Amino acid sequence: MDARMENEAAPMKNPTTSERKSDRELVVTRTFNAPARLVFKAWTTPELLMQWWAPKSFGVSMISCEVDARVGGSYRFVFVVGNDASKPMPFFGKYLEVKPHSRLVWTNEEGDEGGAITTATFEEKSGKTLLTLHDLYPSKEALDAAIASGSTGGMCETCNQLDELLATLGTSATPAAS
Numbered sequence: 001m002d003a004r005m006e007n008e009a010a011p012m013k014n015p016t017t018s019e020r021k022s023d024r025e026l027v028v029t030r031t032f033n034a035p036a037r038l039v040f041k042a043w044t045t046p047e048l049l050m051q052w053w054a055p056k057s058f059g060v061s062m063i064s065c066e067v068d069a070r071v072g073g074s075y076r077f078v079f080v081v082g083n084d085a086s087k088p089m090p091f092f093g094k095y096l097e098v099k100p101h102s103r104l105v106w107t108n109e110e111g112d113e114g115g116a117i118t119t120a121t122f123e124e125k126s127g128k129t130l131l132t133l134h135d136l137y138p139s140k141e142a143l144d145a146a147i148a149s150g151s152t153g154g155m156c157e158t159c160n161q162l163d164e165l166l167a168t169l170g171t172s173a174t175p176a177a178s
Contacts, residue, residue, distance in 0.1 A: 023140035036124035055154035
């Protein structure tokens with residue numbers, strides 16, 4: 001399958017692309033004007049994740065973020081719509097693979113039938129980082145449901161928000177931190 005969707009809402013230097021590769025696979029790519037160590041840090045540091053992960057236009061806020069980015073470690077993100085903390089939406093899973101600055105693999109365990117397994121690769125070339133997110137869903141129906149619910153549709157905005165954050169981090173962040 002080659003159902004390709006691209007962000008065309010506003011002209012951008014680095015577009016986010018999303019492509020359904022098969023009945024169960026969705027691949028999102030984006031190049032960031034930052035080194036892989038900073039992009040990886042933004043994906044594994046709770047204080048940074050809270051600044052960019054929730055698409056602002058969805059009216060969703062991340063109110064809690066726990067990350068233990070090591071093999072066997074876990075993550076837990078809690079979101080709310082608006083200011084309604086009475087209906088928290090938790091997202092959680094475990095890290096299956098962690099290779100600093102180059103690769104993260106995690107489970108998404110909040111679904112009834114088990115969620116997708118996500119692989120994020122960070123490929124640096126000339127100070128820029130190509131992020132490739134590969135989601136493998138347990139079934140065609142699970143991917144169809146994720147697309148229908150809009151949960152996959154926020155990636156373009158989320159990547160734009162990450163781009164904005166990375167610009168503020170610059171190259172002054174310490175390389176040893178991850």
